[in-house]
Amino acid sequence: MSSASPAPASPLPASGPQPAPGAAGPDRGPTTTAPAAAPSEAELLDFVRATAADEQLVASLPLDPDGRTWLRLNGPGGSEAWIIGWPPGTGTGWHDHGGSRGAFATARGELTEDSLAARIPTEGWKTLELADGVDRERRLSAGSGRAFGPHHVHQVLNESDGTHAVSVHAYYPPLPLMRRYSRTGALLRLEQVERPGEWE
Structure with missing residues (x-):
């Protein structure tokens, strides 16, 4: 996301299990709630599809004809989430996600994903x-989405x-x-490692 122009953040309430309030009684002490489990790929996909269907949120993203724009969201279970606008002819270049699993869904228009079916x-x-x-190669029209594991390059x-x-x-x-990464034919070359803050 390093080539984009950031838009003001507009966080959403986190979805997923919320901790229950502690309760006390004569026979027991305060109850505690275990931390929420890490979201699965399927749960991330459910979240991005549901968010992509939120027309009011999608319409709140400022669009720039010259560069990608985005808003940061709160995803389920402590996940990181974004809504991203893509002008015609723009793309990410080849990249991975540093070992994180993820999902994305198209809210408007159509996106093409080129990926490698190899670990x-x-x-x-x-x-x-x-x-x-x-x-x-996958073409994802509005309403379509996909999930991926931690070794995904696309x-x-x-x-x-x-x-x-627009996508989530x-x-x-x-x-x-x-x-x-850069790619020339069958050769994939590591070009740069970006840390948080360098693409926000």
Whole structure:
């Protein structure tokens, strides 16, 4: 998200289990609530789909014809979430999510996801030769979404000539870093490691 122009944050209330108030009685002490479990990929996908269907929230995102914009949201179970606007012809470039799992859903327009159907080692290399047949392409129109695991490498693009797209994304744990890659044919090269604050 480093090429985008940030918009003012507009947090939503966190969804998911809320702690119950402690109760005391003559036969027991205060009750305690265990911490909420980490959200699964399916729960992240449910969240991004439901949020993408919130027309009022989607309409609150300022759109810029020249660059991506975003609002940070509170995701389920302490996850990090974003709503992102994509002008025509914009994209992320190849990247991963630093070991976090995640999900995203398109709210408006259509996005294309190019991904690698292979578990990419995250450390110990600068250039990696990809095997044949690892490339996957998905087109996600409004209402469509997908979840992914912690070793996912992809790029997301708005290939439209004239339509702005909007999407919702969630990651758990919150992104510790993002690795950015360049690609030439079968060669994937690590170009940069970004830390939180460098893409916000």
